[in-house]
Amino acid sequence: xxxxxxxxxxxxxxxxxxxxxxxxxxxxxxxxxxxxxxxxxxxxxxxxxxxxxxxxxxxxxxxxxxxxxxxxxxxxxxxxxxxxxxxxxxxxxxxxxxxxxxxxxxxxxxxxxxxxxxxxxxxxxxxxxxxxxxxxxxxxxxxxxxxxxxxxxxxxxxxxxxxxxxxxxx
Amino acid sequence: xxxxxxxxxxxxxxxxxxxxxxxxxxxxxxxxxxxxxxxxxxxxxxxxxxxxxxxxxxxxxxxxxxxxxxxxxxxxxxxxxxxxxxxxxxxxxxxxxxxxxxxxxxxxxxxxxxxxxxxxxxxxxxxxxxxxxxxxxxxxxxxxxxxxxxxxxxxxxxxxxxxxxxxxxxxxxxxxxxxxxxxxxxxxxxxxxxxxxxxxxxxxxxxxxxxxxxxxxxxxxxxxxxxxxxxxxxxxxxxxxxxxxxxxxxxxxxxxxxxxxxxxxxxxxxxxxxxxxxxxxxxxxxxxxxxxxxxxxxxxxxxxxxxxxxxxxxxxxxxxxxxxxxxxxxxxxxxxxxxxxxxxxxxxxxxxxxxxxxxxxxxx
Numbered sequence: 001x002x003x004x005x006x007x008x009x010x011x012x013x014x015x016x017x018x019x020x021x022x023x024x025x026x027x028x029x030x031x032x033x034x035x036x037x038x039x040x041x042x043x044x045x046x047x048x049x050x051x052x053x054x055x056x057x058x059x060x061x062x063x064x065x066x067x068x069x070x071x072x073x074x075x076x077x078x079x080x081x082x083x084x085x086x087x088x089x090x091x092x093x094x095x096x097x098x099x100x101x102x103x104x105x106x107x108x109x110x111x112x113x114x115x116x117x118x119x120x121x122x123x124x125x126x127x128x129x130x131x132x133x134x135x136x137x138x139x140x141x142x143x144x145x146x147x148x149x150x151x152x153x154x155x156x157x158x159x160x161x162x163x164x165x166x167x168x169x170x
Numbered sequence: 171x172x173x174x175x176x177x178x179x180x181x182x183x184x185x186x187x188x189x190x191x192x193x194x195x196x197x198x199x200x201x202x203x204x205x206x207x208x209x210x211x212x213x214x215x216x217x218x219x220x221x222x223x224x225x226x227x228x229x230x231x232x233x234x235x236x237x238x239x240x241x242x243x244x245x246x247x248x249x250x251x252x253x254x255x256x257x258x259x260x261x262x263x264x265x266x267x268x269x270x271x272x273x274x275x276x277x278x279x280x281x282x283x284x285x286x287x288x289x290x291x292x293x294x295x296x297x298x299x300x301x302x303x304x305x306x307x308x309x310x311x312x313x314x315x316x317x318x319x320x321x322x323x324x325x326x327x328x329x330x331x332x333x334x335x336x337x338x339x340x341x342x343x344x345x346x347x348x349x350x351x352x353x354x355x356x357x358x359x360x361x362x363x364x365x366x367x368x369x370x371x372x373x374x375x376x377x378x379x380x381x382x383x384x385x386x387x388x389x390x391x392x393x394x395x396x397x398x399x400x401x402x403x404x405x406x407x408x409x410x411x412x413x414x415x416x417x418x419x420x421x422x423x424x425x426x427x428x429x430x431x432x433x434x435x436x437x438x439x440x441x442x443x444x445x446x447x448x449x450x451x452x453x454x455x456x457x458x459x460x461x462x463x464x465x466x467x468x469x470x471x472x473x474x475x476x477x478x479x480x481x482x483x484x485x486x487x488x489x490x491x492x493x494x495x496x497x498x499x500x501x502x503x504x505x506x507x508x509x510x511x512x513x514x515x516x517x518x519x520x521x522x523x524x525x526x527x528x529x530x531x532x533x534x
Contacts, residue, residue, distance in 0.1 A: 007355070007359035007362065007363070008354040008355050008359065009353075009354060009355070009374060010366070010372070011355055011359070011362035011363060011365070011366040011372045012359075012362070012363045012366045012367070013359065013363070039363070040360065041359060042358060042359045042360070042513075042514065042515070043512075043513035043514055043515075044220060044358055044360075044513055044515055045220065045221060045222070045509055045510050045511075045512060045513055045515075045516060046220040046221060046222075046227060047221075047222050047223075047227065048218075048222075048223075048227045048228035051223060052228075063509065063512050063513070064221075064222055064509045064512070065512045065513030065516070084228055085360075086217065086218035086219060086220050086227060086228055086360075087220070087358065087360025087361065087363075087364075088360065088363075088364050089360045089363065107340060108339065108340055108368075109340075121367060121369070122367075123363065123366060123367060124366050124367070125366055125367050125368055125369030125370065126369075143218070143229075143230060144230075145218075161367055162367040162368070164369070165339065165368060165369075168342050
């Protein structure tokens with residue numbers, strides 16, 4: 001059977017779906033510094049991201065099923081929205097030369113350590129490249145959702161969205 | 171005989187929200203639940219909830235449960251646990267068993283918030299140990315801290331199947347496959363994306379052909395389905411698994427409502443036969459209300475809103491609110507309920523609830 005693409009068939013948004021939504025920043029904006037990337041492609045009743053942004057850069061409005069719209073000029077790339085999204089669908093992208101930083105929510109134990117080389121995965125969980133863990137933020141405000149930042153080669157910025165779960169040693 | 175203003179049957183999200191709302195208005199509320207602990211399914215919901223701030227979106231379900239319990243305590247709501255209600259008789263007389271003994275409770279108003287139960291699925295091998303409801307697996311990991319197995323096959327891609335798959339991985343298991351008979355994923359894409367990123371393959375238009383194993387689940391054979399939902403020979407896949415979780419829908423727990431004599435309507439989108447109710451959540455029997463999954467399967471956020479609605483309506487009819495106060499509160503709750511029932515995932519439920527309520531008008 002040929003696999004149809006799209007979130008309702010494959011379980012992750014296709015490039016085409018991502019290109020049409022108001023939460024994904026433009027290429028120009030990404031070049032200018034860290035920015036949120038909201039990969040929310042379905043109209044579900046949810047808006048904590050709107051309230052979480054201290055800069056008013058995310059708008060859902062009414063009805064609550066509107067897709068979150070990113071005002072990329074207001075977004076400073078603070079990353080507060082990442083852990084606020086119940087769908088774990090917000091990422092932070094930042095280009096620095098040949099490297100890119102991708103920040104994502106992570107809710108599995110054990111957590112990696114800063115400096116670790118880890119297997120970075122794409123939206124369908126395939127390991128695509130090694131990356132270095134730059135930061136792990138565990139704020140009480142994030143309520144047990146860790147926000148991890150990995151550094152990957154810049155061409156993987158739009159591909160890497162998490163890391164492979166680490167094994168448990170028991 | 172023990173008496174109360176409002177008896178709420180079921181201490182889940184709908185029942186507790188109802189109790190809090192009615193007690194706030196000044197009513198004497200007694201909640202009965204057959205379980206040893208209150209909270210219904212809320213305490214195993216370790217994920218952050220969707221919705222708006224009013225629905226406490228972004229807060230993990232078990233924390234919402236704790237807040238509700240604190241509020242019931244503060245407001246002096248009586249919560250009777252290990253209290254299995256087995257009958258509702260004339261003049262709102264409730265019979266229940268606690269500690270092996272019979273008791274009765276006479277209430278001015280009754281709210282049935284009994285929830286729903288998981289559907290089963292029949293296939294060769296479905297009686298093998300290791301085949302269980304996804305909700306059961308969720309209770310094991312999140313309440314009892316017991317991992318049902320290491321290699322899980324999940325059946326059903328609704329939000330329950332997607333979320334429980336995620337939580338099983340958080341608990342340390344691997345989900346070897348998630349299969350869905352329909353040609354598309356049923357639950358929220360963001361939940362599906364979480365488990366895809368974690369490496370779970372999702373197979374749509376696929377069902378279980380057989381589960382095999384000597385004394386417990388050892389392997390799962392899946393098979394693809396064509397447009398007519400018929401198995402396609404030669405498309406079988408084999409997975410090593412020790413656990414099969416079934417997340418194939420829920421059915422409202424309506425026995426008490428049938429017994430009490432409530433009139434029903436059949437709405438597949440809500441889980442089958444559901445008691446007819448009006449915009450106050452009152453059934454076709456005066457003084458008997460329903461809230462939450464018993465009225466049609468939705469989710470915790472809408473169950474809590476329906477509970478509040480029933481709570482306000484009961485308090486109003488007992489004179490704790492005047493008409494104007496009650497109307498304002500009810501309108502606010504309806505606005506929030508309507509918001510939860512919008513968008514491609516909510517519209518079907520919105521229409522179904524309208525149908526359920528208009529069934530009441532037709533009877534009246």
